[in-house]
Amino acid sequence: MSMTVDKPDSGVTDLGRGEVESLFAQRLAEAFASLGCFNLAVFGKTGVGKSTLVNAIFGTQVAETGLGKPVTRGLVYYRHPGGLLGLYDSEGFETGTSGDEILAGLRTFVGDSRERPIDQQIHAAWYLVRWSDRRFEDRQADFVRALSDLGLPVVLVITQVPSRDGVPHPEAVELAAYIESLGLPLRPAGRALLTNALEDPFTGAPVFGLQELLDATYLVVPEVATAALTAVQILDWERKRQAAKKIINQSVAFAAGVGAAPIPFSDAALLVPTQVTMIARITAAYGLPPDRSRALAAAGAVVLTGGATMAGRYLATNLLKAVPGGAVASSAISAGVAGTLTRAVGMSWARVCEYALGLSPADRDRFLAGTGPKDLFMTFLRERRKD
Ligand SMILES: Nc1nc2c(ncn2[C@@H]2O[C@H](COP(=O)(O)OP(=O)(O)O)[C@@H](O)[C@H]2O)c(=O)[nH]1
Ligand SMILES: [Mg+2]
Numbered sequence: 001m002s003m004t005v006d007k008p009d010s011g012v013t014d015l016g017r018g019e020v021e022s023l024f025a026q027r028l029a030e031a032f033a034s035l036g037c038f039n040l041a042v043f044g045k046t047g048v049g050k051s052t053l054v055n056a057i058f059g060t061q062v063a064e065t066g067l068g069k070p071v072t073r074g075l076v077y078y079r080h081p082g083g084l085l086g087l088y089d090s091e092g093f094e095t096g097t098s099g100d101e102i103l104a105g106l107r108t109f110v111g112d113s114r115e116r117p118i119d120q121q122i123h124a125a126w127y128l129v130r131w132s133d134r135r136f137e138d139r140q141a142d143f144v145r146a147l148s149d150l151g152l153p154v155v156l157v158i159t160q161v162p163s164r165d166g167v168p169h170p171e172a173v174e175l176a177a178y179i180e181s182l183g184l185p186l187r188p189a190g191r192a193l194l195t196n197a198l199e200d201p202f203t204g205a206p207v208f209g210l211q212e213l214l215d216a217t218y219l220v221v222p223e224v225a226t227a228a229l230t231a232v233q234i235l236d237w238e239r240k241r242q243a244a245k246k247i248i249n250q251s252v253a254f255a256a257g258v259g260a261a262p263i264p265f266s267d268a269a270l271l272v273p274t275q276v277t278m279i280a281r282i283t284a285a286y287g288l289p290p291d292r293s294r295a296l297a298a299a300g301a302v303v304l305t306g307g308a309t310m311a312g313r314y315l316a317t318n319l320l321k322a323v324p325g326g327a328v329a330s331s332a333i334s335a336g337v338a339g340t341l342t343r344a345v346g347m348s349w350a351r352v353c354e355y356a357l358g359l360s361p362a363d364r365d366r367f368l369a370g371t372g373p374k375d376l377f378m379t380f381l382r383e384r385r386k387d
Contacts, residue, residue: 044128072105231287
């Protein structure tokens, strides 16, 4: 991961808004690129709930926007707009002949992709069975084995399972137990997972089992794909928070190094490149669609020119007052203050991203079009100062 930041001696003292904006765009593109791509293959008969499940975990935009590209017969490839998710969807898949055809094509495809870098390989396979089919045929078991033989970790998902008071339909539980009794190479631990991806408006059967499916997926995907998975999934916000924290900690360590120089107080702007990189990486880690991320990043540029420098001075002044011997120390930003300032900017920005993520698309557009991100950032920053 690149952390190229202008050194204090590079003479970059006062970055203009335009320069920060273009630096931002560049850093954001780099941040998205360095997240890589999580590639998921989803198998199951038509109507089993593949699209619904994918939409529940990755948002509605996956298969709806953008045209799919057929990779082999019966297998269509979709690329998430942000490039963080590659989805192989077995549209029109049936067991039997068409299943065999898919397997034949897949064998060639997976074989070829072994030659490619790991981020271009399929990282996980979900095999979906609808509970109301109430059966799992030998052919399906063969298909699962064949996928596993290709080196794909297979997570078996029973879909559209109704439940009441947290208790899944007994026949779905029975089906899961039957499938598990077959000793198939299922991940993790030979299990069949029960899910319902959509609330049933008639029976009131709630959504459940999605977090378990996501957790199971994390267990099987290689390390290179987890950052993209964390960014692109919309279910588990704690993982996004942890990813942001990691980025902040790295930037704080870096900023502390810059601060240790020490920087004359008037050159607080020297921290801007570090913070641009940090904010770009945090924004990417939250995985908002790229056009929305760019809008957010543009707001970030405003924050950092009129913002971090200003916010920085504002915060540093207040921090320095609290430091014993502040009068002397106020001539320079110390390592500690540079770190504290950078952490405050990062944590506040992460909260802005999280807020944007929680809005409906229409509300989000309104928020991004105005001074919303900047105002909210300043609010969060002031809250931190009070603590
Ligand atoms: N209640 C409920 N309905 C579902 C669920 N998954 C899919 N459906 C419905 O089943 C139908 C087929 O789903 P879809 O996702 O298009 O299946 P696909 O052909 O495998 O992609 C749609 O009408 C969905 O609304 C689920 O988890 N719960
Ligand atoms: Mg579909």
